[in-house]
């Protein structure tokens with residue numbers, strides 16, 4: 001953004017600020033609303049560029065982006081999903097099983113394409129800036145790339161659905177991912193009929209958004225205080 005568009009305090013102008021919050025508040029995990037339409041490569045390139053501008057520990061940029069278009073391969077991934085979902089159902093509390101089974105939890109073959117975002121754990125090659133004590137920071141960095149992709153996609157009108165109900169070892173074999181590389185996110189990506197106003201799991205009665213004020217602590221874990229901040233967050237999220 002050219003410096004001329006910035007306010008004196010370095011903030012964006014109101015219009016640009018509103019756009020950022022709008023993207024954040026209207027992003028959805030999409031499973032059901034994909035339409036049968038290809039995704040323009042120019043749009044996909046912009047989304048990948050947004051992902052690639054994520055922060056990363058030691059500027060490691062540990063990600064790769066596997067674009068999966070082939071329908072047969074996607075059917076194989078969906079089979080992995082179906083098997084994992086069946087296993088997960090078994091570990092569910094009995095009274096939630098029916099609801100779980102009724103949920104649509106992926107759009108693997110209905111979406112325009114799938115994207116597997118991976119983390120190459122060996123990319124910092126012996127100089128693990130920021131990872132000596134916390135080696136998992138490369139994984140966290142890759143999640144930042146996923147979120148960038150997801151938010152940019154919302155701005156472009158592109159739906160994204162994250163599928164994590166998968167046997168990752170089987171997924172690695174299917175996509176020929178080497179041992180030192182971790183699949184972080186398997187995403188369904190494509191044009192959609194619309195974006196739902198509320199999370200699907202909220203609409204279906206699976207969960208509710210926790211009041212933000214109940215999650216804020218003061219000075220230490222479970223520390224009470226910050227009443228003004230809590231009141232303001234409640235007013236903001238109303």
Ligand SMILES: Cc1cc2nc3c(=O)[nH]c(=O)nc-3n(C[C@H](O)[C@H](O)[C@H](O)COP(=O)(O)O)c2cc1C
Nearest residue numbers: 027028029031104105106162163164165199200201
């Ligand atoms: C790490 C991660 C894994 C997820 N895995 C799945 C999944 O396997 N299937 C699914 O339907 N949604 C999955 N989701 C989406 C969540 O269900 C969704 O983000 C949540 O219900 C809130 O809805 P929203 O994203 O529309 O705000 C995942 C989200 C994250 C961040």
